[in-house]
Amino acid sequence: MPKARLIDGKLAAEEIRGQTAAAAQRILAERGFPPGLAVIILGEHAASRAYVRTKTRMAAAAGFLSRQFDLPRETSESELLALIDKLNRTPEIDGIMVQLHLPPQVRTAAVIEAIAPEKDVDGFHAVNGGRLLAASPGQQSAGFVPCTPWGCQMLLRRELRNLAGREAVVVGRSNIVGKPMALLLLNENCTVTLAHSHTRELASVCRRADILVAAVGRPEFVRGDWVKQGAIVLDVGINRIAGEGGTSQLVGDVAFAEAVERAGAITPVPGGIGPMTVACLLANTALAACRRSSLELPAFALAPHADGPWA
Numbered sequence: 001m002p003k004a005r006l007i008d009g010k011l012a013a014e015e016i017r018g019q020t021a022a023a024a025q026r027i028l029a030e031r032g033f034p035p036g037l038a039v040i041i042l043g044e045h046a047a048s049r050a051y052v053r054t055k056t057r058m059a060a061a062a063g064f065l066s067r068q069f070d071l072p073r074e075t076s077e078s079e080l081l082a083l084i085d086k087l088n089r090t091p092e093i094d095g096i097m098v099q100l101h102l103p104p105q106v107r108t109a110a111v112i113e114a115i116a117p118e119k120d121v122d123g124f125h126a127v128n129g130g131r132l133l134a135a136s137p138g139q140q141s142a143g144f145v146p147c148t149p150w151g152c153q154m155l156l157r158r159e160l161r162n163l164a165g166r167e168a169v170v171v172g173r174s175n176i177v178g179k180p181m182a183l184l185l186l187n188e189n190c191t192v193t194l195a196h197s198h199t200r201e202l203a204s205v206c207r208r209a210d211i212l213v214a215a216v217g218r219p220e221f222v223r224g225d226w227v228k229q230g231a232i233v234l235d236v237g238i239n240r241i242a243g244e245g246g247t248s249q250l251v252g253d254v255a256f257a258e259a260v261e262r263a264g265a266i267t268p269v270p271g272g273i274g275p276m277t278v279a280c281l282l283a284n285t286a287l288a289a290c291r292r293s294s295l296e297l298p299a300f301a302l303a304p305h306a307d308g309p310w311a
């Protein structure tokens with residue numbers, strides 16, 4: 001019998017998607033057309049294709065205009081930039097996302113910088129990064145927050161009565177997950193440690209954490225005895241490993257079977273952070289639509305648990 005409470009990311013994401021669908025209806029009523037999301041993918045990578053299909057399907061299901069651009073892997077950087085430029089100038093499109101990772105002939109930084117900041121619903125553009133950096137404690141960013149850390153923040157706000165003063169350790173410092181996660185936790189008044197591959201004594205650093213976020217990209221890297229008793233563990237990692245009989249299996253960056261014995265609450269993989277990432281992409285697109293059309297901004301948040309915050 002697992003000791004930790006399981007954080008159901010699927011159920012939480014359904015709640016946020018419901019809020020985005022309500023926002024889409026209001027946006028349609030108020031400006032005459034729904035929020036529009038354009039998703040671009042290069043190449044045939046099966047897992048990336050599956051993510052993109054989920055994003056476009058969920059966007060359509062929430063009442064958004066949802067457009068998917070499937071480009072060949074050989075697409076040149078200038079062809080991709082031309083498409084982004086066109087979408088930047090398309091009024092019905094509020095949000096543009098390009099599925100990473102990109103083939104070697106295309107510079108990721110050039111692509112991210114080409115997306116108009118007001119349509120950058122992934123929150124990767126330097127302008128949106130800067131807005132997150134500039135947000136004061138307790139304030140929301142005036143830009144777009146990257147979807148995965150935003151989803152983590154929503155889950156934490158529901159689990160904890162108050163994040164202020166908690167020891168938070170984030171393992172991984174990518175621009176997509178780790179760095180913005182650390183900034184969000186800092187704005188929640190946590191005491192934040194951002195760990196990476198040069199961090200010394202990582203296990204004992206992790207053991208300090210009331211909130212432990214793993215975004216490393218290594219299967220079951222964070223062991224159970226790195227987890228403080230009662231900590232909240234958010235496992236961002238998605239790793240495909242070989243399973244039994246030639247099958248493959250998804251596992252996180254945390255050794256779940258071990259960590260579940262010590263954590264107070266933990267996200268599973270799959271069914272934890274992944275669904276929240278997609279829901280937050282839709283939420284950012286609804287925000288983009290409202291900002292671009294000067295409509296009242298919707299608020300997205302998870303309702304508290306019926307039995308109150310966990311700690």
Ligand code: NDP
Binds near residue numbers: 197
């Ligand atoms: P990156 O590869 O960009 O970053 C990995 C980070 O982990 C780096 O900062 C790296 O440190 C650090 N790291 C690597 N090895 C170690 C080590 N031995 N000790 C400590 N730190 C280490 O990955 P992402 O941030 O893009 O993704 C992380 C994971 O999250 C992946 O599994 C990815 O698939 C998943 N992911 C899941 C999402 C979701 O929706 N659930 C969304 C995005 C990502 P350094 O900087 O020093 O190299």
